Amino acid sequence: MVRRLPPADPRLRAPSRNVRGDGASGNDSPDGSPHYLIRQTASKSPDYFPHVFEGNLALTSSQRSRKEYSPPCVGGSLLSLHMIEYSASCFPLYLNPEAGGDDLFSQPDADENGEPVPNLSDPAASYLDSRDAGVETLFYHTIATLHAPTYRQENEGALRQDWPRVPLPEDGEVLKQSAQLGRQVASLLDVEQEVDGVTAGAIRPELRPLGVPTPASDKDRLSREDFGITAGWGYTAHHGATMPAGGEYEQRSLTPEEETALPEGVAERLGGSTYDIYLNDSAYWQHVPERVWDYTLGGYPVIKKWLSYREKDVLGRQLKLDEVQHVTSMIRRIAALLLLEPRLNDNYERVKGSTQ
Numbered sequence: 624m625v626r627r628l629p630p631a632d633p634r635l636r637a638p639s640r641n642v643r644g645d646g647a648s649g650n651d652s653p654d655g656s657p658h659y660l661i662r663q664t665a666s667k668s669p670d671y672f673p674h675v676f677e678g679n680l681a682l683t684s685s686q687r688s689r690k691e692y693s694p695p696c697v698g699g700s701l702l703s704l705h706m707i708e709y710s711a712s713c714f715p716l717y718l719n720p721e722a723g724g725d726d727l728f729s730q731p732d733a734d735e736n737g738e739p740v741p742n743l744s745d746p747a748a749s750y751l752d753s754r755d756a757g758v759e760t761l762f763y764h765t766i767a768t769l770h771a772p773t774y775r776q777e778n779e780g781a782l783r784q785d786w787p788r789v790p791l792p793e794d795g796e797v798l799k800q801s802a803q804l805g806r807q808v809a810s811l812l813d814v815e816q817e818v819d820g821v822t823a824g825a826i827r828p829e830l831r832p833l834g835v836p837t838p839a840s841d842k843d844r845l846s847r848e849d850f851g852i853t854a855g856w857g858y859t860a861h862h863g864a865t866m867p868a869g870g871e872y873e874q875r876s877l878t879p880e881e882e883t884a885l886p887e888g889v890a891e892r893l894g895g896s897t898y899d900i901y902l903n904d905s906a907y908w909q910h911v912p913e914r915v916w917d918y919t920l921g922g923y924p925v926i927k928k929w930l931s932y933r934e935k936d937v938l939g940r941q942l943k944l945d946e947v948q949h950v951t952s953m954i955r956r957i958a959a960l961l962l963l964e965p966r967l968n969d970n971y972e973r974v975k976g977s978t979q
Contacts, residue, residue, distance in 0.1 A: 673722040674715045675699075679739065680809065682766060683711040683921070684787060692782035693921050694770045697812040711921070716762050718742050754795030756802075763805030764798055764974075765789050770808050771971035772964050792977035804970050807963065811956045812920075814949075821959045822952040829962070832884045834954030836947050837909040839901070849906040851941035857931030867924075867931040871901040874913075881910055892962060900926070902942070908950055915957045926953060 674681075682695040696711075717739035741758035743751070751761060768774055768789050775782065792798050810818050817823040821830060838845055854871035874896055881897070882890060894913025901907040911926070918925055929950070933942060 673719045674717070676719060676739070679715060679717050680762070680813070681713040681715045682762070683713055684769075685711055686786050688783055688922070690922050692775055692779065692787075693919065694775065695766060696921055697766060697809045699813060699815060715742050716758065750791060754798055756795060756798060760799055760802040763802035763809060764791075765805070766808050766812075767801045767805035767967060767970055768974060770805075770960075770963075771967040773968040774971050790974050790978040792974045794977040797973050797977045801970050801974055804963075804966060808960065808967070811960050811963075814953070814956070818956065818959070821955050826955070827959075829885050829889050830955045830958055832881055832910055833915070833958055834908045834911055834951040836951065837899075837907055839905050839907055842905075845906050845947075847941070847944070849903070850944070850947055851903055851935045852930060852933050852938075853903045853935050854901040855934070856927065857934040857937050859937055865932050865937055867927055868934075870927070870930065872916075873899045873901075873907075875899065877910075889962065892964070893958060900930075902947075908954065911954055912958060914961055915954055918957045918961070925957065926950070929953065 678699070680697060680699050682697050684695050685693075695714075718741075720737060720740050741748070743758050743761070747761060751757060769787055778788070781788070792801070810816050811821065820827045836845055838849070855868050856870040857865055857867055860866045875898070877885075877890060877897055885893075890912075893915060894917070896913045898911045898913065898916045899907045899909050900911050900916070916924075916926060932938065933946070935941060
């Protein structure tokens with residue numbers, strides 16, 4: 624059984640398109656709205672905004688793609704229309720029962736205590752009940768499925784033309800195992816969630832050497848004066864939009880020390896070469912694997928897009944230390960996602976084998 628996630632006949636019901644706006648991401652908006660990803664909000668969608676609350680998540684999808692299909696972004700912040708370059712629809716995990724209204728989010732059976740309502744159609748709820756599972760199981764199973772490279776390859780043509788169709792396994796244990804893997808993917812995609820071994824705690828050995836801020840001179844360490852991005856990663860166009868530029872980088876082979884630090888097979892999965900990505904003439908992020916640097920989400924090259932908005936002439940200041948470290952964490956998150964691909968493919972094959 625294969626089901627899709629459209630706004631019209633959903634398993635997870637989608638609100639109207641996400642809010643659009645301008646400006647760099649990362650702070651609360653002036654009117655006190657929640658943290659946002661990609662763009663500051665200039666207007667609020669009456670359908671979507673009430674369902675952004677602490678503890679809730681949403682995934683993004685698009686009915687059509689101008690370029691290649693992009694798997695969903697996941698976040699608990701206010702997501703933007705531009706999370707996907709063709710425009711994103713957001714699928715919240717839970718709905719706010721107080722939103723009310725005569726629209727897609729009307730909840731006649733809302734929780735009497737005002738608790739968030741699982742964002743499920745009746746068929747979806749019945750499917751989950753028969754397998755002793757809940758809305759989060761379906762949500763995370765969807766994430767695991769849509770991030771499997773094999774799924775995207777097998778359905779490439781259909782994904783360009785319509786909503787993703789997610790196979791639902793008959794076996795409840797297969798569904799739950801898929802959801803467990805989806806939780807790992809979601810934690811790596813949600814930049815406001817620390818991930819043990821990737822961005823916090825003892826960093827995994829294969830990730831530890833990646834994206835290390837490094838002096839480009841004989842200095843022993845970097846200082847605040849080295850944190851301005853002036854390597855030409857972005858500029859403000861005449862119409863006010865921030866545009867990406869070529870930047871400064873060096874593509875190279877791995878050093879013997881870098882090869883030794885990676886477990887067997889990891890180097891091949893991350894690409895045959897690596898990059899040093901420059902902030903300026905004085906500093907660079909060392910050892911950004913080829914596939915990490917090339918990684919796109921929502922139709923955008925993730926790291927390059929981030930850098931374009933942080934060029935000093937665009938941002939108006941140097942980076943702070945935590946922003947420099949954020950790039951390192953971003954590099955490690957992407958690498959961890961890429962290293963999950965074999966498990967995601969195996970999971971997808973199990974799901975298919977349990978789907979009628």
